[in-house]
Amino acid sequence: MEKDDFKKLFDTYFDAIKNYIFYRIGDIDVATDITQDIFTRIWEKQIVIDISQAKYLLYKMAKDMLVSKYRRLEVENKYTTRMQFEMTELTEAHDYDYKQLKNQYEDALNKLPEKQRTVFLMSRMDELKYAEIAERLDISIKTVEKRMSNALFYLRKVLIA
Template identity: 35%
Template sequence: MKKDLQQNLCDEASFNGFYTSYITNAKNFAYYKCGDSDNALDLAQEAFIKIWENCGKIDFTKAKTYLFTTINNLFLNKVKHQKVVLNYKNEYQGPDKTNLSPEFVLEEKEFKTKLQNAIADLTDGQREVFLLNRIDGKKYREIAEMLDISVKAVEKRMSGALKILKEKIPTL
């Protein structure tokens, strides 16, 4: 029985059905990971390519979980690369070309730093749950199904995320 399911994923018509069913969810999941619709589409499509390339190794009943895990891993690889780029960019301080007061520029920079640090302090799970709930408006049950975890786990991640954000940025 399991072999039949694997063969179904390798069947082009079955794969096309799987793709059609999950491309929107995959793209949205990737969007909440990276925050850019173009990169989100790229991540989702790369994940589907990996599924197609490994269709014989993937149980059709677990393909959805494999899809979201692959998107997450692809995103984490891109983040590693972006950190190198951002570190270089942050070290270079070009001339200030704005007409804003120095106090405003300093306050804005401090707030952005606090916000980035607070988000960076969230675990991957907390960040996913927080963005899916607060940005996408998904219910805990939907998030639990998408991430293949329990609703209690979603609640715990959200609680932890909110606690960290409140501690780090009390003005939010």
């Protein structure tokens, strides 16, 4: 197709095709994109068009491209919806597991003997060294180590089982 013929075809039908698509989908940007794609395809493939039959061909191409676009969007939407559902499912399961583990941890802490719980919390929550704990509680470092060891053993047994 010659450049002048293409220009004439473009100038004559671009707005009509764009409006046809716009009326079908209600989005001027998408309508413009599809119309540009139609004319780009004609130019790139050097499709020879009889000017008297051009109107029918252009409307047919517009309809086909519109259907194709909707099919692609439908596939994308199905994929996106499925991924959102799976991610929501995973997040809810993860939240549930976390809450359940947190509850088990708190119950296990409450069941620890008071002396072991005190040493454990001073070490883990207050981030005190064994020597500091021993000094504050006025006990030996070996006693702190023994209480901590017993607390960790109990927590592992309860939480991992």
